[in-house]
Amino acid sequence: MKECVKNQKNEKFNTYLQVYKMQIIRSLTYKFDVYGNIIMQSIIMLASAFFWKALYAGNDSVQGVGVSDMMVYTVVSSMISVVLTTNVERRISNSVSKGTIAIDMMRPVDIYKVFFAENLAGVTTLIFQNLLPILLIGSIFIGVPVPASKEAFLLFVLSLFMSFCINWFIAVIFGMFSFKVIEMDALIQVKKHLIRLLSGSIIPVWFFPESIKNILSFLPFVYLYQLPLDIYIGKYDSASLTKGLIMQALWVVVLYLMFRFFKKKAEDKVMIQGG
Amino acid sequence: MENMIEIKNISKSYHVVKKGEGIKGALKGLVKKEVKVIPAVSNLNFNIKKGEIVGFIGPNGAGKSTTIKMMSGILTPSSGEILIGGKNVKTHRKEVVQNIGVVFGQRSQLNWDLRLGESFELLRHIYRIDKTSFDEMIDTMDEILGIKELQDKPVRQMSLGQRVKGDLVAAMLHSPDVLFLDEPTIGLDISSKYALRKFVKEINEKRGTTIILTTHDLGDIEQLCSRLIIINNGKLVEDGNLEEIVDDIAPYKTLVVEYYDEQIPQHEKCEIISTEGNVAKYRFFKKEITAAKLIEDLGKQKAIKDVSIEEASIDDIIRIAYEGR
Ligand SMILES: Nc1ncnc2c1ncn2[C@@H]1O[C@H](COP(=O)(O)OP(=O)(O)OP(=O)(O)O)[C@@H](O)[C@H]1O
Ligand SMILES: [Mg+2]
Numbered sequence: 001m002k003e004c005v006k007n008q009k010n011e012k013f014n015t016y017l018q019v020y021k022m023q024i025i026r027s028l029t030y031k032f033d034v035y036g037n038i039i040m041q042s043i044i045m046l047a048s049a050f051f052w053k054a055l056y057a058g059n060d061s062v063q064g065v066g067v068s069d070m071m072v073y074t075v076v077s078s079m080i081s082v083v084l085t086t087n088v089e090r091r092i093s094n095s096v097s098k099g100t101i102a103i104d105m106m107r108p109v110d111i112y113k114v115f116f117a118e119n120l121a122g123v124t125t126l127i128f129q130n131l132l133p134i135l136l137i138g139s140i141f142i143g144v145p146v147p148a149s150k151e152a153f154l155l156f157v158l159s160l161f162m163s164f165c166i167n168w169f170i171a172v173i174f175g176m177f178s179f180k181v182i183e184m185d186a187l188i189q190v191k192k193h194l195i196r197l198l199s200g201s202i203i204p205v206w207f208f209p210e211s212i213k214n215i216l217s218f219l220p221f222v223y224l225y226q227l228p229l230d231i232y233i234g235k236y237d238s239a240s241l242t243k244g245l246i247m248q249a250l251w252v253v254v255l256y257l258m259f260r261f262f263k264k265k266a267e268d269k270v271m272i273q274g275g
Numbered sequence: 276m277e278n279m280i281e282i283k284n285i286s287k288s289y290h291v292v293k294k295g296e297g298i299k300g301a302l303k304g305l306v307k308k309e310v311k312v313i314p315a316v317s318n319l320n321f322n323i324k325k326g327e328i329v330g331f332i333g334p335n336g337a338g339k340s341t342t343i344k345m346m347s348g349i350l351t352p353s354s355g356e357i358l359i360g361g362k363n364v365k366t367h368r369k370e371v372v373q374n375i376g377v378v379f380g381q382r383s384q385l386n387w388d389l390r391l392g393e394s395f396e397l398l399r400h401i402y403r404i405d406k407t408s409f410d411e412m413i414d415t416m417d418e419i420l421g422i423k424e425l426q427d428k429p430v431r432q433m434s435l436g437q438r439v440k441g442d443l444v445a446a447m448l449h450s451p452d453v454l455f456l457d458e459p460t461i462g463l464d465i466s467s468k469y470a471l472r473k474f475v476k477e478i479n480e481k482r483g484t485t486i487i488l489t490t491h492d493l494g495d496i497e498q499l500c501s502r503l504i505i506i507n508n509g510k511l512v513e514d515g516n517l518e519e520i521v522d523d524i525a526p527y528k529t530l531v532v533e534y535y536d537e538q539i540p541q542h543e544k545c546e547i548i549s550t551e552g553n554v555a556k557y558r559f560f561k562k563e564i565t566a567a568k569l570i571e572d573l574g575k576q577k578a579i580k581d582v583s584i585e586e587a588s589i590d591d592i593i594r595i596a597y598e599g600r
Binding site for chain 1: 291344347351372384401429
């Protein structure tokens with residue numbers, strides 16, 4: 001053990017960077033579902049674009065949003081869905097069902113940081129494999145998604161970062177559910193569709209009735225897609241922007257605290273049950 | 276010599292909650308729980324000295340893996356404490372895991388999608404091993420197991436024997452003082468078993484690594500273990516070196532004597548357990564008389580044509596120990 005302390009001085013280690021690199025190597029070995037994903041996403045994107053065009057026929061603007069903004073919305077939403085791809089719930093449920101979770105936890109690292117680094121690596125490869133092709137297809141068939149302004153773009157990046165965190169914490173907390181349930185697949189599907197429907201990723205929340213819109217503004221989902229998208233197309237004023245970003249930040253904090261709580265419980269459970 | 280491992284009165288029972296399937300099961304599980312308590316290990320005590328190779332054996336379900344998991348910090352005991360290198364596993368988990376290596380023959384710790392070398396490199400960063408000691412360790416391991424030729428192979432394409440070799444090296448990379456091997460020879464062919472045994476002997480001799488292994492293979496026990504700890508139903512039944520245990524469980528031998536005719540002589544220090552024609556079987560206690568003396572005494576009474584000695588096999592000994600006499 002004395003040796004190890006010495007080792008730490010001789011060489012600077014960035015364990016999680018190494019995890020990130022290795023994960024990129026791993027995700028490159030599996031190329032098969034890349035094209036499927038691009039095609040699926042593109043179909044959804046193009047179909048929504050045509051759907052909105054048809055709906056807008058004759059109207060310049062609906063709910064204060066013009067048809068060209070709606071096109072941008074559609075393309076950027078597809079791109080966000082790539083950034084918000086996460087596999088962490090399956091990662092956890094697989095190691096629980098295979099019984100390797102205990103071994104993972106035995107290593108002298110923070111396993112959730114490992115998961116996070118793996119997730120970032122996954123997203124990094126997807127940016128090249130999915131996001132850029134989608135951007136290309138969208139730009140050609142629908143239009144180049146230009147942000148409303150430079151300020152809007154910067155705020156969008158900030159908001160998207162928080163979306164990423166919210167999405168990740170929800171997924172991790174969900175993954176920890178696999179300590180209680182054997183069959184996670186059904187639950188993962190439900191969660192996926194719930195997010196699709198309630199986050200504004202396909203149908204912007206503006207089109208929902210006022211009362212539902214109100215309820216949704218207290219749930220985390222709209223802070224995944226709707227808020228960053230609104231910001232991107234410039235559909236905000238200083239009041240709605242402040243409120244939105246504060247709510248989003250609050251959700252990051254709340255979900256982080258929930259994550260910490262469940263993490264402790266899951267660890268105790270593994271240590272007592274051996275996974 | 277100092278104790279490397281101290282097991283102080285540990286017990287472990289599993290509390291099994293029936294898991295529900297799907298959403299309904301999940302919700303049900305939140306409301307009411309059916310808990311079943313399964314005792315796995317009870318009041319276990321033993322110490323292991325630095326540099327020992329200990330065979331930790333017992334029948335299926337005896338609690339071997341449970342104990343190994345507790346010693347390696349994967350499971351917490353329900354009661355009692357475990358010290359490794361003087362440190363409490365529960366309270367100093369981080370330090371303890373830096374000082375132990377674990378191999379489970381049944382499940383690999385290697386990364387399925389990476390090449391073996393990449394897996395090692397990842398572990399190098401996880402355990403913060405500097406490049407020089409890392410390379411030295413790989414060289415040493417290559418001498419024993421021939422690991423370098425496997426470095427570029429993806430783990431998922433490896434045979435079981437190759438994978439176990441990879442796991443052994445992975446467990447040794449951070450130069451742990453203690454190595455736990457849980458059924459490392461399971462499913463291995465003769466030559467892989469031989470390689471594993473060689474590995475165990477050499478790292479024990481060269482590095483002084485303390486090794487605890489569980490196995491159902493008697494060859495492993497005979498060839499490797501200077502000491503055996505036998506458990507059954509979660510309780511310790513025997514602890515000692517192989518000969519001591521043999522003496523304890525089977526303190527007698529059987530002398531088979533063939534005479535020239537059917538007149539069988541007797542001896543006061545042994546009992547005749549069977550006779551068949553001019554062959555007699557005498558059972559004697561090792562402590563009371565030696566085989567040589569017995570043969571000499573009997574030979575004085577009647578001329579002896581042939582003798583042989585029957586001993587309980589290790590197989591028998593262990594079976595008797597398992598069945599708890
Ligand atoms: N995770 C678990 N949950 C519930 N019960 C368990 C769990 N793991 C082991 N057990 C039970 O604890 C007891 C001891 O099991 P353990 O795996 O320690 O035995 P073992 O000596 O390693 O057996 P084997 O030789 O078959 O590997 C068994 O009755 C087993 O069914
Ligand atoms: Mg076992």
